[in-house]
Amino acid sequence: MQVTITVNGVERTDEVQPRMLLAHYLRDVCGLTATNIGCDTTSCGACTVHLDGESVKSCTVLAAQASGSSVTTLEGLADGDTLHPVQAAFRREHGLQCGFCTPGMVMAAASLLSQNPHPDEREVREELEGNICRCTGYHNIVRAVLSAADEMSGDRVDAAVQTR
Amino acid sequence: MIPASFDYVRAGSIDEAVSLLGEHGDDAKLLAGGHSLLPMMKLRLAVPETLIDIRHLREASYIRVDGDEVAIGGLTRHRDLVTSEVLRAEAPLIGLVAGHVGDPQIRHRGTIGGSLAHADPAADLPAAVLASGATLVAQGAAGRRTIAVDDFFLGFFETALEPDEVLVEIRVLRTGPTGAHYEKFTRRANDWAIVAVATVAGRVALANMGGRPTRATATEQALAEGASIEDAAALAADGTEPVQDMHADPDYRRHLARVLTRRSLAAAAA
Structure with a gap:
């Protein structure tokens, strides 16, 4: 069957099997391999992308279901050479170790901040419930999301300044 | 994991979905958010020949006050239940419970109708709708009919829906904001x-x-007769037949039912 999906701002039409998962479509058809497949059971969140602006787990969406919609992957999040504030904050706060969960974590965090621009720490932890990280213990990830929230609302103070 | 092959059809309306169900019979499954069905298809626990996608049908996605009830379209997503001001004011249990379903990504996809029709006994929304004194509206080839929620859930993953019916609306009682x-x-x-x-x-x-x-029911009856929360909650497991699985045995589940009922009633009364 034919699907027409706007991927990272560019509309494309492809021939796919109805059973093709969106995660496989993005990786194998579009060649966008930032979207990782971790558990393949809607649990780990590594495959999180935005579908019409909201986070979804692309291992549990058919490419066919996304036809007519817009998909943003991690590759489409930055504005040219300027990192998205969530990406910049993950780098600044070292919100990753091995990096496997990071694309999904960043996409989930960006979706969270678009819905709730001023989350507190508890809300960040609860809203990232669908994304599993086996390295960091989450502390720096949560700091990164809170820092991105401050950055996006213009209240960020550098950590170095804060501790002085 | 990749599901077995199937044909994909996108229905243009609920009417069309009903006629497609009639045409394909038991070999077809409705696809809404797909967050119960697709995982089962990946595991080959479900192997439908045809998927009829209804998720994008906005006609069945709404939350509105209608007389003594709040009418919720079957394709209303969990996210929309959580954020609904109407539900917060009129039937807060539904939005509260929807916030416990899965995680944000899942709540962006899953629908209330899908959750009820799937009828997983461990799921959140079936219990919420059962507690809400709801009426469910199913649409089939013969038109629409209503089903009291007490008659809807028949057993594990089994409901009173006929194979050619779509769960189009859930009507819950207006209970007020608290x-x-x-x-x-x-x-x-x-x-x-x-x-x-x-x-x-x-x-x-x-x-x-x-x-x-x-x-x-024993707890509800005790409450109606004026029993204390503690005494009523002590009856919460009466008449239940909980299963044994890797998480808990039946005795432990009965204990949980009593404790959680006490906490839930106390919190609801606070």
């Missing part, structure tokens, strides 16, 4: 309830205390 609570017991974030208790307006429904969501 007095609703949900206690869900899990070992890990994002898990299914080992046991959960939904409470509103003197009704108590239990998740995962048997093959289908169950009213704690």
